[in-house]
Amino acid sequence: MPSVPPSAPGEGPTGRPGPRRPDSRRPGPRRPGPRRPGPRRPGPRRTGPRLRGPRRRWSxxxxxxxxxxxxxxxxxxxxxxxxxxxxxxxxxxxxxxxxxxxxxxxxxxxxxxxxxxxxxxxxxxxxxxxxxxxxxxxxxxxxxxxxxxxxxxxxxxxxxxxxxxxxxxxxxxxxxxxxxxxxxxxxxxxxxxxxxxxxxxxxxxxxxxxxxxxVGTLVLVEACVTVAGLIAAGIAGAAMVGIALRPLHRVAATATRVSELPLHQGEVALHVRVPEAEADARTEVGQVGAALNRMLGHVGSALSARQESETRVRRFVADASHELRTPLASIRGYAELTRRGRELPGPETRHALGRIESEAERMTGLVEDLLLLARLDSGRPLACESTDLSPLAVDAVSDARVAGPGHRWRLELPKDPALVLGDGDRLHQVLANLLANARTHTPEGTTVTARVVAAAGTAQPGRPAVVRLEVQDDGPGIPPDLLPRVFERFARGDASRSRAAGSTGLGLAIVQAVVAAHGGTVAVESVPGRTVFGVTLPAA
Structure with a gap:
């Protein structure tokens, strides 16, 4: 009987590759043995899944x-x-x-x-x-x-x-x-x-x-046909989906236009709506468009009611301020006339008359501030003429030096005129309020610097030249919780920055309103030892 030829090494008795025996002499990675017991080094332990970067979201x-x-x-x-x-x-x-x-x-x-x-x-x-x-x-x-x-x-x-x-x-x-x-x-x-x-x-x-x-030829043909079909389906699907999503893009464009409207101030006119073709409730996109139109209607009604309420409040403040000016002037006049009368009043009467005059004067300033804010809120135009800020800064610093002799006052002016188009009296009031704020909210010995920078930047298309006005002091600074709302009306600081005689909290609000009426901006930076109020105005 003939014998079966011996199999080659590494093959089974039927000629097929058989299992390979492990060879201990073959080099390979060593397996770690048991670790010796001992103190483990302290280190941070992972208590959760590994964080990954933000994934890119698909449209x-x-x-x-x-x-x-x-x-x-x-x-x-x-x-x-x-x-x-x-x-x-x-x-x-x-x-x-x-x-x-x-x-x-x-x-x-x-x-x-x-x-x-x-x-x-x-x-x-x-x-x-x-x-x-x-x-x-x-x-x-x-x-x-x-x-x-x-x-x-x-x-x-x-x-x-x-x-x-x-x-x-x-x-x-x-x-x-x-x-x-x-x-x-x-x-x-x-x-x-x-x-x-x-x-x-x-x-x-x-x-x-x-x-x-x-079978291999069939698989190759199927793969080629499938790839070609997927490419064609991708192109056709992208076109079809793009056409189907056009109404949704128009709805998004309407929402974008609404988001760009200045709804936080001024007269509100919310007339933007989704077209009727994209507001059909029988389709999914139409339901979104109809819901957006209803929401815009409710928002418009709420804004109109808010505008009417603000208008009534402003009119009341303006009328009340105008009506209070006359009786306050009469109170001050009669108090002064009483003190100058022929009969000499007693000490208590003189003290009471002095308090009446001081409170009447303080109330008069408050009424004047409220009347000015009401006029600025109503959009009344200011005088517009070429004004040099350097002389205004000189006058304002001179007045502040007389009012606060315990402070050190410095003035930095440019060589060239710092011309802007605006109302000189109102711009002088801006300087006076900023300097008064630095004087009343800092201790004596503080250095206050008024700085005027003419034509900061180069006039370019889309970037006109500006004039910058800065008031800097080395006082204790503004508390961080007050800094975001320092320009709000009736904003009060803590005890370290409060006025001894009481502060109305309208000085910086008037600064912001006047600067905004001139088309400029005002900002503040404050840290302990350095507070800077910066006013930027378009150059003439």
């Missing part, structure tokens, strides 16, 4: 297109997979039918010669595919020898056969002998459909490369 259009393309890709993959499996099963079934017919023909009676291999003679016959293998089974049940058909026709049958190697014969021995086709991998030849004859005396195999080539 709705991108998400819709990607979702559609992904769905088409899944459907195409399922269809391609089912088609490939069905075609493979069909072609393999045809090959199995051909294999059964070949097995039946190989068992046809021929002249018996014990010295010849009947199965090999059948393989050498014409009409079989190139690559057909056949082998004879020895009486012991093992495949003894076999051959492969290497050509469809030849003059001599022996020229069409290639003997099988030991590994290939071992692979044939691993095929079940149940008379049904089975797939076997022959080393060096590929996959075969192999079947033993009914009596188990021979084995016949047909190559699967024709099936594999056909």
């Amino acid at each position: 709705l259009r991108t998400r819709l297109v990607v979702s559609a393309v992904a769905l088409i890709a899944v459907v195409g993959a399922v269809i391609g997979t089912v088609t490939t499996i069905a075609l493979h099963s069909y072609l393999q079934g045809q090959l199995d039918s051909q294999l059964r017919e070949s097995v039946v023909r190989s068992q046809a009676p021929r002249p018996h010669d014990p010295m010849r291999n009947q199965s090999l003679d059948f393989v050498a016959m014409g009409g079989l595919p190139i690559g057909t293998v056949g082998a004879r089974v020895a009486p012991g049940g093992l495949v003894e020898d076999g051959a492969r058909n290497n050509a469809s026709t030849s003059r001599l049958p022996g020229e069409r056969l290639d003997p099988l190697t030991g590994h290939q014969i071992a692979a044939l021995n691993s095929v079940p002998r149940d008379g049904a086709p089975h797939t076997a991998e022959l080393p060096g030849l590929g996959d075969y459909r192999v079947q033993f004859t009914g009596d188990g005396a021979a084995v016949l195999g047909l190559p699967l490369w024709s099936v594999d080539n056909t």
Whole structure:
């Protein structure tokens, strides 16, 4: 009985690669052994998942297109997979039918010669595919020898056969002998459909490369068609989604226009609405547009009511301030007249008259401030003429030096005139209020610097030249909680920055209102030891 050729190293008894034994001599990474017990070094422990950077959010259009393309890709993959499996099963079934017919023909009676291999003679016959293998089974049940058909026709049958190697014969021995086709991998030849004859005396195999080539071609065609279809679907989907989202873009544009309206001050006219074509409640985008229109209507009504209330309050403040000026002037006049009368009043009476005059004067200043704010809120135009800020700064600092002799006053003026278009009296009031604020809210000995910078910056298209006015002191500074609302009306500071005689809290509010009426801006920066009020006005 012939013996099966020995297998190559690293292969199993059937010629297939077997499990490789572990080699302790092979170099590789060393596994860490058990750690010795000891004190562990303190270190930060992770108590939560690892934080990642912010993800880039996709737009709705991108998400819709990607979702559609992904769905088409899944459907195409399922269809391609089912088609490939069905075609493979069909072609393999045809090959199995051909294999059964070949097995039946190989068992046809021929002249018996014990010295010849009947199965090999059948393989050498014409009409079989190139690559057909056949082998004879020895009486012991093992495949003894076999051959492969290497050509469809030849003059001599022996020229069409290639003997099988030991590994290939071992692979044939691993095929079940149940008379049904089975797939076997022959080393060096590929996959075969192999079947033993009914009596188990021979084995016949047909190559699967024709099936594999056909299925591979189908897979390639399906992949190319799927990729082309996904590209076309992506382009068409992007266009269709873009068209479908145009109403939503128009709704967003309406909301953007509303957000750009100055709704925090002045007359409010909220007439922007979503077009009726995009406010149809029968569509999803139309529902959003209709809801936005209703919201804008409610907001417009609320703003109109607020504007009417503010207008009534301003009118009341203006009328009350105007009406209070006359009785306050009368009170001050009668108090002064009483003190200068022929009869000499007593000490208590003189003290009471002095208090009446001082309180009347203080109330008169408050009324004048309220009247000025009411006029500025109503939008009354100011005088507009070319004004040099340098002389105004000189006069304001001179007045402040007389009012606060305990402070150190400094003045920094430019060489060139600092010309602006505005009301000289109101600009002088801005300087006076800023200097009075520095004088009354800082202790004696504080250095206050008034600085005028002419034509700060270069006049460029879209960036006109400006004149900057600064009032700086080295006092204790403004409390951080008061800094954001220092320009609000009736804003009061803490005890360290409060006026001994009481502060109305309208000085800086008037500064902001006057500067805004001149088209400028005012800002403040304050830290302990340095407080700077900066006024920026357009240069003339």
